[in-house]
Amino acid sequence: MHIILDKKELAPNVKMLKVSAPLVARKSKPGQFIVIRISEKGERIPLTIVEKDDKIGSLAIIFQEVGRTTKELGELRKGDHILDLVGPLGKPSEFRKVGTAVIIGGGIGIGEAYPEAKAHKAIGNRVISIIGARSREFLILENEMASISDEIYITTDDGTKGHHGFVTDILEELINKKIKIDLVFAVGPPIMMKAVSEITEPHRIKTLVSLNPIMVDATGMCGGCRVNIGGENKFACVDGPTFDGHKVDFELLIKRLNTYIAEEKISCKMH
């Protein structure tokens, strides 16, 4: 049984749960995710493992209440349990000592950027973090990110905190300042990851992005999560979720993410 050990509201409609899952916790590595289903009639949804605690045997997940399933998940309380939890899924990220790594997290993606930043720090890379959100109240894990970064930049779309603008503005600034960047890792809305990749490509800076297509089984069985990487189809759930940002067909990803917009509206009304 996967009991919810702790629950926190990080921002409006953004919640963090700590869930008991000892075996998954023991096996999981940064970059991996889980799939959960919370009721007999529920959907299977993927969520990144933000943090794990081997001692307690727990996983932390962060989600934004956007659809029916995440809303229902947000209604669960400490002590409730999650019906189905499977993982660790996806390929673990690889960490090598490269020098300077720029870790970019947008919105809820900051939750996914955090374990990456932490692992880069642990292996001895210089970590420059850029985290951005719509507005100050939507910035999450600010302190956590700061504690493991050598430098941290904050941006908000409305200027309520940090730089008034996008994470990409800061990235460009760093590049213009001729700061040597050996690796960029970006996670957030596809449009942000696309913009990041477009900025780094002419400078030949290795750029990794973590993709979030719609998934069903997340075991490589359905192909619903297929993404196009350098002209070749890959299943994000088993071949990813992290790919070379310069090779990703973001237009396709964005279109496919819109597949069930009409159905989601119906679903949310039912909620």
Place this chain on the structure above:
Amino acid sequence: MTDSKHKDLSKRPSMNKQPPVKRVRNFNEVALGLTQEQAVKEAERCLQCKDPKCIKGCPVEINIPLFIKFIKERKFNQAIEVIKERDNIPAITGRVCPQETQCEIVCILKKLGEPIAIGALERYVSDYELKTKIQKISKLKKKEIGKKIAVIGSGPAGLTAAGDLSKLGYKVTIFEALHEPGGVLTYGIPEFRMPKGIVRSEVEYIKRLGVEIKTNMIIGKILTIKDLFNLGYDAIFIGSGAGSPHFLGINGENLIGVYSANEFLTRVNLMKAYLFPKYHTPIKIGKNTIVIGGGNVAMDAARTSLRLGSDVFVIYRRTEKEMPARTEEIYNAKEEGVKLRILTSPVKIFGDEKGRVKSLECIKMKLGQPDETGRKRPIEIPGSNFSMDCDTVIIAIGQAPNPLISNSTKGLKTDDKGYLIVDKNGRTSIKGVWAAGDIVPDSGTVIEAMGRARKAVIDINKCLSQTRPTIKN
């Protein structure tokens, strides 16, 4: 041969079915089974051959004449006992086995007219057992012998191996990746052909034989084969199926509205998208669906699409004769209104500005010389391209093994297509590890999976009775 010469031996009862106009509007089972009178009458037709050909046609060698004899005597509980000596999940095989190419094709009565309806009789007795809720634990179950076995996957292969090993006294744990056991029976074959309530009852029976089923456990991720040995399992049986869908590799395959049959059927069956929004997983189905392929999977996808309210074309590059689907399923599909376009192959899928499927360009084919499978090779007719409007395309051209296990297991040998290499007893290249079902080459039906799983069980039992295997490397 007693009084059989006084009877008309040539005719068998036809399966009672929901009428086509009614059934295309629901997901209830199409075939309704035989009545008791029909079953008994059909059983009376059996000649009780001295050298019964039917048994040899059956991959798990059920004592067919014996169970039929019990039906004739209305001893249905005894009939089911006979079947269950060989087949732990008869309510399933009675529904989906291609009897017409196995036991029934060799039935001696086929020469005189129609073979005994063996499949229908098997289904009759297993339904009888489920209805009367007696599902007895087989008397064959032996005392526990203190050895444990891990079974990976809970499809027909895994369930069979687990059930049989448990009967032999082993402590068996099944590890299943999905949240529901059953494999293809649960996620692939639709409710109207394989009711999930039946799958659940058969899975319950396996559990009552002492098998533990751990769902949400992906071997290769949460635990590796090596971990399983370290946890003290004495042998491992892999029945992980062939779950990785093939795509066509043509333009437009990633448009919205293009599904692999696996995704389409998983959404509808496992996640119950046909009951959306009551169930939360959606499915996108338009008014015109094209299914590409000619196997059981294509037929299931086509008939599911019909029930979701779409018009359906199945396109297949050879002719109906070469279609690998069961004759019965092609017949059912056509009767329900699925339209076939044979000698047709897809070329390119076109979409609108939002990335949604709009049409499919096809090319006409003709048949050439037989290829290595013995089927005539389809050849394109240059310049015969034409376009079909559609808003949903379902690709059902087969699947390959999922590489999760082989990739995470050093020394586990596969062939060039990724199937696990096994000997005739199902032994893999790693000592202590057996495999059967769709994960091994040249298997593709429920009963073949079960037949090979049984062989592996016999070999596992033989090995474990001698020494305790250890992992190589």
